[in-house]
Amino acid sequence: MKAKKIVIPHEHGGWAMVTVPFLIGTVAGAPNVWHIPLFLGWFFLYLSSYPLLQAVKRSSNRSHWVRWGVLYGAVAVVCLIPPLIAMPRLFLFGIPLLALLAVNLWHAKRRSERALVNDLCAILTFAIGGAAAYLLGDGDWDRTMAAVVAFSFLYFTGSVFFVKSVFRERKNKRWAVCSYVYHALLLALPLALGYPWMSAAYLFSAARAFSLAGKLVRPMKVGIIEIAGSVQFVLLAVFLLPMYA
Structure with missing residues (x-):
């Protein structure tokens, strides 16, 4: 057996x-x-x-x-x-x-x-x-805790829009548009939330979305991009968030 x-x-x-x-x-x-x-x-x-x-x-x-x-x-x-x-x-x-x-x-x-x-x-x-x-x-239970949750949530939500726009929903142009709009807002949201420097943590995500959303991308390439994006997000977030503590 x-x-x-x-x-x-x-x-x-x-x-x-x-x-x-x-x-x-x-x-x-x-x-x-x-x-x-x-x-x-x-x-x-x-x-x-x-x-x-x-x-x-x-x-x-x-x-x-x-x-x-x-x-x-x-x-x-x-x-x-x-x-x-x-x-x-x-x-x-x-x-x-x-x-x-x-x-x-x-x-x-x-x-x-x-x-x-x-x-x-x-x-x-x-x-x-x-x-x-x-x-x-x-x-x-303070502002920093809320920031940890919010900024992590915002980052990975961007990944969802991007991945859908290059895989299962690639032929649906609305997902590419949603990815563009979301990542544009993603750069502005930290400023609106009072964490302006945190916008830097989303520059990689925005560049990835604006250059590749809606295009045919090999799964391995997407995986490498997502790993690189996650690493840079962690490094920038742990450096930038203490500035607002």
């Missing part, structure tokens, strides 16, 4: 989304030893979400998906216990996370995971991980 393969999420963008906001929140709130188990717990929750959503979506081989989801979830719980004991306020993040997960489950059940609303809810989920990392440091 052929052995079952290990279950790993196929969406490479998810790896960036689970990491980038967390790193920004950690640096903004000052790193400490509790961030290690918190990130491991957060990472395994992400791993757990993929097979569990597949189990909701698919009727075949459901026990296999559930098995991996429970396994990853159990590891996540073990990792999260120490930081939750150290800071019980982290439990409060469970409320919005469960609400957002419900939206993802609803779309998975209807096999409409690529709906824009579903993508935005997933992005907000990952951005909240940055808020938790910030709070676990020296952070509080």
Whole structure:
């Protein structure tokens, strides 16, 4: 009998989304030893979400998906216990996370995971991980926490528009136009929010969108561009956000 393969999420963008906001929140709130188990717990929750959503979506081989989801979830719980004991306020993040997960489950059940609303809810989920990392440091429920969530959310929303405009919706010119408009606004939004220098963190995203949106781009090239964009966004965000603390 052929052995079952290990279950790993196929969406490479998810790896960036689970990491980038967390790193920004950690640096903004000052790193400490509790961030290690918190990130491991957060990472395994992400791993757990993929097979569990597949189990909701698919009727075949459901026990296999559930098995991996429970396994990853159990590891996540073990990792999260120490930081939750150290800071019980982290439990409060469970409320919005469960609400957002419900939206993802609803779309998975209807096999409409690529709906824009579903993508935005997933992005907000990952951005909240940055808020938790910030709070676990020296952070509080303040303006900087809101900035960590908002700027992470804005960055990855731009990625959604760009990726859709070069892949599945490439022939739909409206997505290219939406990508242009969104990235133009993205450069102005930090100024409107009182963080003018943060516009620099979105210059790469805007250049990528204005030069490639709506064109045929090889998946590998898109992947490399997205990795480079995520790295530069982290570096600029951790440098620029403290200026407004």
